[in-house]
Amino acid sequence: MKKLISFLAINLVLIMISNLSAQQLERKDVPDKYKWDNTILYKNVDEWQNDRESIEKQLDKLKQFKGKLGENADNLYSALRLYMDITKSYYKLADYAGRLSDEDLRIGANQSLNQQQTTLGTKFGEASAYINPEILNLDSEKVRKFFEEKKELNEFKFFVNDILRLREHTLNASEEQILASAGMITSTPADVYGIFTNAEKPNPKVKLSTGEDVELTSSSYGKYRTVQNRADRELVMKSFFENYDKYKNTIGSNFAGKIRGDYFYAKNRKYNTVLESALNANMIPTSVYDNLIDQIHKNLPTLYRFLKLKTKMLGVDQLHYYDLYTPLVKSVDFKFTIEEGQKLILDVLKPMGSEYVNTVKKEFTERWNDYMPTTGKRSGAYSSGAAYDYHPFILMNWTDDYESVSTLIHETGHTMHSYFSNKYQPFVDSQYPIFVAEIASTVNETLLNNYMVQHAKSDDEKLYLLGSYLDNLRTTIFRQTSFAEFELDLHKLIEKGEPLTGESISKVYYDNVKKYYGNDEGVCTVDPYVAYEWAFIPHFVNSTYYVYQYATSLIYATAFAEKILKEGQPAVDKYYNILKGGSSDYPIELIKKAGIDPLSSEAFDLTIAKMNKVMDQMEEILNKKK
Ligand SMILES: [Zn+2]
Numbered sequence: 001m002k003k004l005i006s007f008l009a010i011n012l013v014l015i016m017i018s019n020l021s022a023q024q025l026e027r028k029d030v031p032d033k034y035k036w037d038n039t040i041l042y043k044n045v046d047e048w049q050n051d052r053e054s055i056e057k058q059l060d061k062l063k064q065f066k067g068k069l070g071e072n073a074d075n076l077y078s079a080l081r082l083y084m085d086i087t088k089s090y091y092k093l094a095d096y097a098g099r100l101s102d103e104d105l106r107i108g109a110n111q112s113l114n115q116q117q118t119t120l121g122t123k124f125g126e127a128s129a130y131i132n133p134e135i136l137n138l139d140s141e142k143v144r145k146f147f148e149e150k151k152e153l154n155e156f157k158f159f160v161n162d163i164l165r166l167r168e169h170t171l172n173a174s175e176e177q178i179l180a181s182a183g184m185i186t187s188t189p190a191d192v193y194g195i196f197t198n199a200e201k202p203n204p205k206v207k208l209s210t211g212e213d214v215e216l217t218s219s220s221y222g223k224y225r226t227v228q229n230r231a232d233r234e235l236v237m238k239s240f241f242e243n244y245d246k247y248k249n250t251i252g253s254n255f256a257g258k259i260r261g262d263y264f265y266a267k268n269r270k271y272n273t274v275l276e277s278a279l280n281a282n283m284i285p286t287s288v289y290d291n292l293i294d295q296i297h298k299n300l301p302t303l304y305r306f307l308k309l310k311t312k313m314l315g316v317d318q319l320h321y322y323d324l325y326t327p328l329v330k331s332v333d334f335k336f337t338i339e340e341g342q343k344l345i346l347d348v349l350k351p352m353g354s355e356y357v358n359t360v361k362k363e364f365t366e367r368w369n370d371y372m373p374t375t376g377k378r379s380g381a382y383s384s385g386a387a388y389d390y391h392p393f394i395l396m397n398w399t400d401d402y403e404s405v406s407t408l409i410h411e412t413g414h415t416m417h418s419y420f421s422n423k424y425q426p427f428v429d430s431q432y433p434i435f436v437a438e439i440a441s442t443v444n445e446t447l448l449n450n451y452m453v454q455h456a457k458s459d460d461e462k463l464y465l466l467g468s469y470l471d472n473l474r475t476t477i478f479r480q481t482s483f484a485e486f487e488l489d490l491h492k493l494i495e496k497g498e499p500l501t502g503e504s505i506s507k508v509y510y511d512n513v514k515k516y517y518g519n520d521e522g523v524c525t526v527d528p529y530v531a532y533e534w535a536f537i538p539h540f541v542n543s544t545y546y547v548y549q550y551a552t553s554l555i556y557a558t559a560f561a562e563k564i565l566k567e568g569q570p571a572v573d574k575y576y577n578i579l580k581g582g583s584s585d586y587p588i589e590l591i592k593k594a595g596i597d598p599l600s601s602e603a604f605d606l607t608i609a610k611m612n613k614v615m616d617q618m619e620e621i622l623n624k625k626k
Contacts, residue, residue: 024373024374024375025372025373025374025375026374026375027103027104027374027375027376027377030372030374032367033367034338034370034371034372035367035370035371035372036099036367036368036369036370036393036394036395037366037367038096038099038100038393040390040391041092041095041096041099041387041390042096045109045113048093048096048097048113051089051092051093052093052116052117052120054089055086055089055090055093055120055124056120056123058082058085058086058089059086059123059124059127060127061082062079062082062083062086062127062128063127065078065079065082066130066134067130067134069130069131069134069135069138070134070137070138070142072146073145073146073147073149073150073153074150076146076150076153077150077152077153077156079131080131080153080156080159080160081152083128083131084156084427084428086124086128087124087427088388088389088427090120090121090124091386091387091388092386092387092388092389092390093117093120094117094121094386095384095386095387095393096113096387097110097113097114097116097117098114098117098384098386099370099384099393099395100113100114101113101114102377102378102395103370103374103376103377104374104375104376104377105376105377105378106375106376107376132163133170133173133176135160135163135164136163136164136166136167136170138164140164143160143164155426155428156428158428158429158583158584158585159428159429165283166280168270169269169270169271169277169280170269171268171269175268179265179268179269182264182265185261186258186261186264186265188257189254189255189257189258189261189541190258190541190542192254193251193254193255193538193541193542194538196247196250196251196254197218197251197535197536197538198218201243201247202243203215203216203217203243204216204239204240204242204243206235206236206239208224208227208229208232208235208236209229209231209232210229210232214236216236216239216240216243218536221236221237221240221536224236225237225240225322225325226325226326226327227326228326230316230323233322233323233325233326234320234322236322237321237322237529237530238322238527238529240536241529241530241531241532241533241536242529242532244532244533244535244536245506245529245531245532247535248502248503248505248506248532248535249501249502249503250502251502251535252500252501252502252503252504252505252506252535253500253501253502254541255490255500255505255534255535255540255541256494256499256500256501256505258540258541259274259490259491259494259500260494262274262277262278262491262494262544263491263494263495265277266278273286273491273492273495274491274495274544274545275289275488275491275545278544278545279545282433282434282435282586282587283586283587283588284435284586284587284588285588285599287599288552288588288598288599289484289488289545289548291598291599292481292484292548292551292552292555293481293484293485293488295601295604296477296478296481296551296604298604299604299608300478300515300516300518302608302611302612303474303478303516303517303518304518304521304523305612305615306470306474306611306615307319307517307518307523307524308523309615309618309619310323310324310328311524312622313328313329313467313622314326314328318522318525319523319524319525320524320525320526320527321513321517321524321525321526321527321530322527323524324474324524327467328463328467328471329460329463329464329467330460330464331464332402332460332461332464332465333401334401334402334405335400335401336400336401336402336404336405337400338371338398341398341404341405341408342364342408344405344451345360345405345408345409345412345448346360346361346364347451348409348444348447348448348451349409349412349444349447351447351564351565351568351572352447352564352572353569353572356416356572359416359419359420360412360416362391363391363394363412363415363416363419366391368391368392368393368394368415369393369394369395369396369408370393370394370395370396371396371398372397372398373397373398373399377395377397378395379397380395380397381394381395381396381397381407381408381410381411382394382395382411383411383412383414383415383418384418385414385415385417385418385419385421385422388422388427388430389422391415391419392414392415392418392419392422394408394411394412394415396408396411405448406445406448409444409445409447409448410441410442410444410445411441412444413440413441413442413443413444413445414437414440414441416440416579417432417437417440417441417578417579418432420576420579420580421579421580421581421582422582423580424580424581424582425580425581425582425583425584429582429583429584430582430583431582431583432578432581432582432583433583433587434549435549435552435553435587435588436553436578436581436587436590436591437553438549438550438553438554438557439553439556439557439560439578439591440578440579441557442553442554442557442558443557443560443561443564443575445557446557446558446561447561447564447565449465449469450561450565452465453465453466453469453617459621459624459625462617462621463618463621463622466614466617466618467618469614470611470614470615470618472554473554473558473607473611476550476551476554477551477554477555477607478516478551479516480547480548480550480551481516481548481551482512482513482515482516483537483539483540483547483548484545484547484548484551485512486508486509486512486534486540487540487544487545487547489508489512490505490508493508502535505534506531506532506534507531509531509532509533509534510526510528510530510531513526513530513531513533514526552598554607555603555604555607556591556596556598556603558603558606558607558610559596559602559603559606559607560575560594560595560596562606562607562609562610563575563595563596563606571595574593574594574595575594575595576594577590577593577594577595578590578591578593578594581593581594
């Protein structure tokens with residue numbers, strides 16, 4: 001079930017889009033060509049209900065194999081065959097219910113379908129819970145024999161070996177039960193953090209130079225830290241973080257509890273460190289994490305160059321941390337209808353070759369996507385590739401702007417990844433892991449940005465595109481790597497048995513940010529209150545060693561895009577090892593086959609070279625403007 005759960009989570013990557021127009025269309029008034037056609041899955045709800053009932057019956061059959069997987073090769077094969085067939089049917093069922101309910105969240109009948117789907121999922125989880133532990137209990141010699149005896153079992157080889165790989169980190173049944181029930185305790189810090197910071201912690205209030213009184217919630221902080229008036233943005237950031245200073249010991253000891261919880265699981269599962277345990281789920285070597293930090297350290301001077309450029313463009317003497325979110329140039333008001341957006345995307349994706357472009361054409365003409373914002377529709381955007389024998393679906397809320405185009409090309413990346421993996425892999429190996437998921441989407445976004453720069457109609461347009469591109473690299477690569485390093489530092493302290501307090505956490509965080517932003521080199525002044533920024537970032541208490549993947553995905557994606565633009569079809573052919581690869585191999589191996597070694601400096605070198613090239617272009621325009 002590990003795979004099942006992670007799969008559903010990956011494919012619903014939500015992007016929130018605000019400011020939908022107040023007057024919304026009703027779904028019935030939208031032309032069919034802008035709506036997805038989910039009748040390919042089921043013609044109507046009756047068909048869906050029939051399928052649900054037949055899955056229920058299959059679950060009874062699945063239960064009959066309980067305790068019998070080790071008896072002979074036939075049993076193992078039949079149980080796995082049935083398990084995968086049910087999983088595939090269940091995904092289709094869940095996909096339909098999810099898509100239907102997202103069309104209009106106000107329709108009770110569709111919500112009830114979704115609830116029935118969730119209930120079925122829970123039953124499925126219970127009925128199949130014995131599979132992993134029973135496979136783990138088989139001895140290696142027996143498994144080898146089974147595979148020799150029954151050739152059909154080969155389809156499940158990677159799946160079975162991936163379970164067996166975790167044997168040394170799996171405990172006996174009663175110990176596993178204790179670990180599982182500990183979840184009720186170890187989930188507390190995340191709950192406490194959410195309740196305290198969202199509901200009980202008082203928010204600071206400030207008066208801006210405009211006379212406006214503002215209460216600084218997380219979202220209004222996000223908005224007001226970008227203002228043009230420098231004194232205002234300093235006031236906003238200073239007040240916001242100094243407020244966290246007041247509660248740092250409470251939030252800090254709660255956070256320390258979370259990290260001790262991480263270590264509790266890792267230690268009991270016989271890992272030396274939490275990092276080893278977290279990365280082992282997808283067989284990512286810890287050296288990938290260390291390499292990320294080392295490479296980014298080595299390349300901090302390139303970030304400094306960008307920060308100096310920012311200093312110049314903002315016209316300030318000394319850049320401060322509170323200046324970082326202010327836009328460098330006025331944003332450009334691009335307008336795109338859906339048809340214009342589609343046409344642009346097809347042009348942008350030409351370097352991906354004809355198989356890719358032709359499939360995207362199908363996506364656009366065969367009603368895979370649902371475009372219009374309508375009353376009651378789910379907000380944001382996602383791609384869902386759960387229905388293995390069909391095609392993926394994309395939910396959009398198109399608002400005629402550049403954001404809409406870049407969201408569509410991003411989701412199209414996920415859709416092509418799902419489509420090709422479903423097409424070229426057996427079901428059991430079709431579901432790609434998170435470590436590679438955002439590569440497919442981000443390569444497309446990078447190609448879009450390149451194209452837009454090349455076809456820009458004015459220097460201002462170009463400056464805007466280049467500037468926002470670099471800001472994205474700064475926040476996604478450098479900022480997330482500094483987070484990753486912070487997480488690592490704190491876990492190391494706990495693993496050494498050292499105490500962790502709000503005070504010591506703040507010191508680790510502050511030293512880290514000062515290093516990344518070149519405080520001591522005079523590049524960007526990081527004022528002392530920035531030490532408490534960690535307390536505002538929910539990821540730290542809600543996830544473990546997760547955010548580094550934002551950085552690695554963008555670095556690999558930038559490198560792949562550079563290779564594709566430079567080398568053409570041969571680079572595309574290699575890149576297909578990811579797109580068509582699903583989970584047929586571990587993510588690191590897929591990335592290697594696609595042409596980049598995650599343990600080398602190549603992807604970093606290409607990304608940094610690209611950053612410098614973009615800065616050259618910006619400086620050229622700025623010099624011309626002078
Ligand atoms: Zn995504």
